[in-house]
Amino acid sequence: METKIQQANERLTKKGNRVKIYKRGNRLWLRGTLPPKPHILGKDKDYPQFVSLGSNAIVSEKGIKYAIAKAELLTGQLQSGNFRWGEWIDLDKVAPSRLEARRVQDSCQEYEKDYWQRIKKTPDRVGNWKKDHGLVFSKLPQDAPLTIEVLLDYIKTTEPDSRPRKRACDYCSRLAEFAGLEGKEQIRKLTGNYSTNSVDPRTLPSDQQIFDFCDSIKDPNWQWVVRMLATYGLRNYEPFRLSLEDFPMIRLNLGKTGKRFIVPLYHKWADSWNLQDVYLPNIDHLNYTNSKVGTKVSEWFFDRKAPFSAYNLRHCYARRCFEFGIAPDRAAKFMGHSLNVHLQVYRAWFDESVYIADYNKAIAKIDRPKPPNDLL
Numbered sequence: 382m383e384t385k386i387q388q389a390n391e392r393l394t395k396k397g398n399r400v401k402i403y404k405r406g407n408r409l410w411l412r413g414t415l416p417p418k419p420h421i422l423g424k425d426k427d428y429p430q431f432v433s434l435g436s437n438a439i440v441s442e443k444g445i446k447y448a449i450a451k452a453e454l455l456t457g458q459l460q461s462g463n464f465r466w467g468e469w470i471d472l473d474k475v476a477p478s479r480l481e482a483r484r485v486q487d488s489c490q491e492y493e494k495d496y497w498q499r500i501k502k503t504p505d506r507v508g509n510w511k512k513d514h515g516l517v518f519s520k521l522p523q524d525a526p527l528t529i530e531v532l533l534d535y536i537k538t539t540e541p542d543s544r545p546r547k548r549a550c551d552y553c554s555r556l557a558e559f560a561g562l563e564g565k566e567q568i569r570k571l572t573g574n575y576s577t578n579s580v581d582p583r584t585l586p587s588d589q590q591i592f593d594f595c596d597s598i599k600d601p602n603w604q605w606v607v608r609m610l611a612t613y614g615l616r617n618y619e620p621f622r623l624s625l626e627d628f629p630m631i632r633l634n635l636g637k638t639g640k641r642f643i644v645p646l647y648h649k650w651a652d653s654w655n656l657q658d659v660y661l662p663n664i665d666h667l668n669y670t671n672s673k674v675g676t677k678v679s680e681w682f683f684d685r686k687a688p689f690s691a692y693n694l695r696h697c698y699a700r701r702c703f704e705f706g707i708a709p710d711r712a713a714k715f716m717g718h719s720l721n722v723h724l725q726v727y728r729a730w731f732d733e734s735v736y737i738a739d740y741n742k743a744i745a746k747i748d749r750p751k752p753p754n755d756l757l
Contacts, residue, residue, distance in 0.1 A: 382440050389445050398456040402448045403431065405489060405559070406495055409438035409448040411455060412619045418466050431561045432469055483560070485531065486523040492559045493518075508672030517552040529564035532557060533571070542573040585697055588647075594688060595654075605660035610691055613643045614698020614716055617691040620676035621666040628657040633717070641717045646701045646710045699727050 382404070390401045400413030411432040417425065432658040434451055436445045458464035493514070500506065525531050532553040550572040557565050586594075591611050598604035609620040613631060624632040629651040632642050645651040662681075666674050682691050695716070702712035713723035743749060 382445075385442065385445055389449055393449065393452055393456075396453070397454055398618055399459055400432075400452045400455050402445070402452060404440055405431075405561075407440050407498075409444050410561075413451055413455065413459070415459070416464065416466070418470065428563060430563060433561075483527055483529045484523070485511075485518075485521045485525050488527045488556065488560050489518040489521070489523075492556055495559065504670045505672055508670045512672065512676075513548065514552050514555075517549055518556070525558055527556075527562070529557060529562045529567060532562075533567060536568065536571050541571075546571070546573055585693055585700060586698070588701075590688065591694065591697060598685075600662070602660045602662040605656065606662065606678065607670060607691075608650065608654050608656060608693070609699070610694040611656070612645045612647065612656060614695045615643070616675065616695065616717075617678040618666075618671045621661065621664070621674050622671070622677075625657055625659065641714065643715050643717075646698065646705055686708065692731075696727075699723070703727070 386402055386404055386409070400411045403410045403412050411434060412429060413432070414427050415430045416427050417433070432455065434448055436596075437447050438451075448724065455464070455469075458468075492511075496510075496514070522531060534547045536546065536553055539549050550568050554565055554568045555566065594602065595608050595611060598607060606620045609615060609623075610617070615633075619633055622633055624634060626632070627642070629645050629648060630642055632640070634640055650656075662677075664674060664677050669677075678691050682689075696711055699712060699716060702709075702715070707715075707724055710720045711719045714725065718726075
């Protein structure tokens, strides 16, 4: 249906129509630059708005034809100066005293209900919801009317260019889209420059620092977990989901990206630390989701005031892959993500050390091209 909606919009544009068709949930809406609604206070100029087409605009071929007809009607009214909001919304139900917004809590609940109608509900996805959508929505003023200003006020309480700021902007933007709020561009302006798509090598611990920290851990159960993270570059929950039958190669059966095998780049760590002997902390990992197990591991690092995070150990494994000259597609297989993700997340190494290493190899060749005045 996405392609047919796009084709419909292309036809409308060619005909000079001033509105487009948008899919929101299982309904079709119109969007265009329209006069302020009579019940909206503080607006005196035309601005982009959504127009509901009601129950006749279900996402279907019939619904698209209906939406096209309504788009042409709306454009005609705008061009002739005959547009009246009373023909498109029930003004009696949107009196100025009620404004346009519903309570934040009600809107968040409706958003969540719609979300689980579109996404299959699993324990891991519920866990991800709680730490992403749920974390942001829970910090909004629940009894306040949902307005773009309310969302902006919350976003501004987070630190600029930080992960909490980006998360707040991402999920507030989705809520605003769902509720049909105007002004999403103001949210985008606050997103900042934070990105999870790259790792700065300068922020990572050295292998000596990792080794020293592992040896300093007194609890043998947690020491085993941390050593596994360091040796194999695992995600924070993956030490609890392993098979060691082919040690020192290990296998993961319940990871984020399915089955995979992982090799230790430092065999000495795997052997001298006797990692084939499993010690696990007292965590009910068999009944916990991956997300919950991972949270427990991350909390241990935080409570222990560790000099680095669990995921820094994973990033250091990736660094070793580059230093060992392992091809990026092989390294991506070991780490359980796509080549594209691997290149994006660790692109800093490609931008510097990998190119510099290639350069040094090239100029060291005896048969390399020589400049005209080279006497050597």
